[in-house]
Amino acid sequence: MIIVKKLVKRFGLKTVLRGVDFEVQPGEFVALLGPNGAGKTTFLRILASLSRPSLGEVHIAGYKLPQQAAQVRARLGVVSHLPLLYGDLSAEENLRFYARLYGFTNYQSRITEILEMVGLETRRRDLVRTFSRGMQQRLAIGRAIFHDPDVMLFDEPYTGLDQDASSMLDNVLEVVAAQGRTVVMTSHDLSHAEKLATRFDILSRGVIAASATQRQLKKTNLLTFYRQALLA
């Protein structure tokens, strides 16, 4: 579903990604782990077609980036630590706006379905700026899955969430993953990644330093694997 070959990204003289090779099969949930500044967000922004690679190849769902970016974007759902929502619009209006932007004409029942799924049906007419951070993040996930994408990209979705909001987000992410979507999630929080992902890739100094599936990790724990990968 996702194929990345020898990906390099430079910002001026600074090289952030130094030849990343990365592949994700359909239905896999990959946690992309690494310390701050490892290049996780840059990598995800390239997958999301928000940033152009300096060198290398990126294919998503059979389409090549950046040449076929519009086709890729139609199959992508993206959630970042920012909600990508409008505070002066209600939850329903935010979803309606994205539905129109994506070209849907008959979307009312889908809006209701999404709001029920993320537990915000009773707050549908409330302005988003009155929502807590956790509620905004749940609505952000609703926005991202509105068009039923094959691939979901999560960039540090737990940033700024308290314990309750984090566990509610866990539940929503489990539902999203259970629907057979391919998921890539960046995080520096190992506990959430360990609960949800089927594979763990460690991005360090601009390359994938190590990769292991959940099954391979049964003999050792994620923290040990992570530390070993960073020291290698």
Next chain:
Amino acid sequence: MADLPSPTPSLLRAIFAIVWKDLRAEFRSFELVSAMLVFSLLVILIFNFTLELDIKTRQSVTAGVLWSTFAFAGTLGLNRSMAIEKDRGSFDGLLLAPVDRSAIYFGKFLSNLAFMSLVEIIVLPIYSFLYNTNLFQPGLLLVILLGSIGYTAVGTLLAAMSVQTRTRDVLLPILLFPVAFSVLLAAVKASGGFLNNSELTEILLPINLLIVYDIIFIAVSFMVFDTVVEE
């Protein structure tokens, strides 16, 4: 899952979605229009009381003062309009839509033009009263519309560029005023022509220039917007 009809992304639908969203959000908060309006009123009041001009001189500077006011207020609105998108990350939400990114440009351009026009509609009668000049002439209103289109067209592009920098508040006017100078000059000439009852042949040249600038600025912005917003 409800049966989700397959989407048919369309440029026009995306443009109107962005305009609808901007107008809806603005008429709830009045964050942008109120700032532009207060600023405009302060500028015309300051000019009115500091210049202390006689009626004849006052009429001759009217066009210049009017366009200075619109340009400063317009910059304020353009900056804020893009900053609202950037600060909450929603600009990325727009860029992620599976439509040609020129839809974002045209959507934001039309919203900005609507906000600028609204401020102009409110400011014009106050200006007419303070400067004792009749600004409600069809020709002059046409010039104001053409000037606003050109200014907003290039301003929307440059605001999308400057909003990605740390010094966006300072950078936009530094980039915009030199580029928009030609539009402002033509607009002042044409407006002055109407206010001083000049011959139509004298006014036609700046009006034609305004139309040409509008077309060039919209075409260039349409072509380069995708490159400007991508990292």
